[in-house]
Amino acid sequence: MLKKIFYGIAGLVMIAAIGALTLYLNPKLGQRLFLKPSASFDEANVPPAPDYSQPDAWAALPTKDDKADVVPPESGILDGQDAAVVDVFFVHPTTYYQDDMWNARYDEPGETKDFLENGVLRHQAAVFNSSARVFAPRYRQATLYAFMGEEPDTYQALEFAYGDVANAFEYFIENLNEGRPFILASHSQGSLHGMKLLQEKIAGTNLANRMVAAYLVGFSIPEELGAEGVGPCQEAHTTGCYLNWNSVTSEAETMGWKETTKIWIEGKLQHIGGRKIACVNPINGNLGGIAEATGNLGAQPFADSEESIRTLRPEATGAACDDGMLIVTPPDDDEGFTYGAFGGDYHIYDYNLFHMNLRADVSRRIDSFWKR
Numbered sequence: 001m002l003k004k005i006f007y008g009i010a011g012l013v014m015i016a017a018i019g020a021l022t023l024y025l026n027p028k029l030g031q032r033l034f035l036k037p038s039a040s041f042d043e044a045n046v047p048p049a050p051d052y053s054q055p056d057a058w059a060a061l062p063t064k065d066d067k068a069d070v071v072p073p074e075s076g077i078l079d080g081q082d083a084a085v086v087d088v089f090f091v092h093p094t095t096y097y098q099d100d101m102w103n104a105r106y107d108e109p110g111e112t113k114d115f116l117e118n119g120v121l122r123h124q125a126a127v128f129n130s131s132a133r134v135f136a137p138r139y140r141q142a143t144l145y146a147f148m149g150e151e152p153d154t155y156q157a158l159e160f161a162y163g164d165v166a167n168a169f170e171y172f173i174e175n176l177n178e179g180r181p182f183i184l185a186s187h188s189q190g191s192l193h194g195m196k197l198l199q200e201k202i203a204g205t206n207l208a209n210r211m212v213a214a215y216l217v218g219f220s221i222p223e224e225l226g227a228e229g230v231g232p233c234q235e236a237h238t239t240g241c242y243l244n245w246n247s248v249t250s251e252a253e254t255m256g257w258k259e260t261t262k263i264w265i266e267g268k269l270q271h272i273g274g275r276k277i278a279c280v281n282p283i284n285g286n287l288g289g290i291a292e293a294t295g296n297l298g299a300q301p302f303a304d305s306e307e308s309i310r311t312l313r314p315e316a317t318g319a320a321c322d323d324g325m326l327i328v329t330p331p332d333d334d335e336g337f338t339y340g341a342f343g344g345d346y347h348i349y350d351y352n353l354f355h356m357n358l359r360a361d362v363s364r365r366i367d368s369f370w371k372r
Contacts, residue, residue: 035145041102041153043160047140050106050164052171057106059092059116060125060136067121068134072300072312077359080130086181086212086366088132089172090125091165091197092116093188093218096141102157103140106164122309123300124187124351127358131366132183135176137168141189147262155269158192158262165193169201181369183362184214187350191219191244195227196264198242203227212369214242215358218350220261220324222275232278236285236361237368243280243361245319245326247353252344254325277324282354285361293318293329297356301336310336317353328353 039045050057060068062081068090071077095115096104104112116138125136142157184202186194194216202208208229221244223232233241246257263272283291296319298312316337320327328346330337330353340348351358 035097035099035143036149037099037102037143037145037153041156041160043156046103046160047101047105049140050138050168052137052168053175057138057168058136059138060090060121060134062133062135067117068125068129068136070122070126070309071129072298072309072355074311075298075356077130081133084131084133086132086183086369087172087177088125088128088134088183088185089169090128090134090136091139091184091186091190091194092120092125092136092141093186093190094141094144094147095120097144099143099145101143102146102153103142103160106138106140119302119348120187123302123355125185127351127355128183128185128362130359131362135172137165137172139164139168147189155262158189158269161189162193162196165190166197166201169197173207179210181210181212181366183212184216186216187218188347191216191221192263195219195221195225198230199225199227199264203230208240212239213365216242216244218246218347219244220246220257220263220272220275221278222263222265222272223278224275225278226265232287233280233285233365234287236364239365239369239372242278243282243285244278245280245282245321245350246277246324247319247326247328247346247350249329249344249346250322250327252325254323258324279321279324279326281319281321281326282361283319283357285364288321290320291318295357296354297360299330299337299353300351300355301334302339302352303336312356313337314356319354 060066069079071079096108096112125134128134140161142161146154146157184194198214202211231241233243259274261272262269280287281289281291283295293315296315298314299316300312301310303310317328317330
């Protein structure tokens with residue numbers, strides 16, 4: 001009996017080893033096995049739509065207590081939303097990694113909600129709260145696999161998610177913004193939807209005159225986006241423009257960013273295909289170039305507790321734009337700056353690494369907007 005158990009365990013170990021090797025040599029197989037929804041995309045079976053006239057359809061509103069209200073301890077920063085005369089419309093990144101559906105519920109519970117509120121709102125949307133009122137819609141986001149596969153389902157799921165974002169933006173403009181200047185901000189999947197908003201709803205319209213800037217962070221945003229009259233921010237005081245950066249180390253693999261990432265361009269969702277990617281340096285606010293760590297006013301590490309915010313770390317990293325990528329050298333002595341960073345990709349730290357510089361950048365561009 002013991003011998004049978006031993007051979008059985010040995011067989012399972014061998015199968016696991018062969019499986020692991022197979023997935024290592026063929027990562028797309030692993031993506032299909034563990035991330036791809038089993039059923040095809042079917043708009044007849046998607047979750048119910050959000051009603052943006054209801055507060056529960058918004059992850060952050062200036063009229064309610066939410067995680068976009070937090071400020072770093074011992075920083076002297078205050079939540080200034082009550083007195084702000086500018087709004088920010090923030091589109092959150094992917095927080096749904098399951099394979100149950102192609103598009104999550106807008107009020108998806110569990111880890112999806114926790115990551116959105118305790119990760120994204122606290123460490124991304126909150127950087128705007130000292131200068132602008134924060135509006136962050138919930139939407140039926142596409143699952144992570146939609147960015148990996150090439151099946152028609154992946155394109156349909158992303159297009160469907162954009163529909164919610166567009167509806168939320170229209171409701172925001174017509175019912176909440178009250179004709180005020182606004183900032184468009186986003187990260188990752190949110191920036192895919194943000195680039196289409198910029199092209200289809202803002203550029204070439206009267207709204208462009210009210211847009212302070214668009215922070216389309218953590219995505220492959222081409223310098224030549226095709227948004228009428230709106231280009232990448234050239235300098236720290238430029239307004240009516242867009243910013244983008246992707247935080248990686250010099251050893252990171254970046255081919256996906258430059259060749260196969262799906263983007264909205266020329267009226268359709270397609271691969272970026274080698275187009276030049278915009279890189280605005282978040283330390284100094286200029287298009288391209290190098291900024292030393294001494295110019296980093298304070299990075300925000302992730303905290304162990306969902307209820308805590310850690311103090312800032314000045315001079316945590318410099319930043320250098322290189323072929324569309326932002327090369328960083330984050331601290332390796334703090335789990336708050338290493339958690340979730342694989343292969344030199346610091347994607348989830350795009351906002352964290354430059355927290356205080358972003359607060360300063362937002363304030364500076366708002367000032368420039370009023371002077372303009």
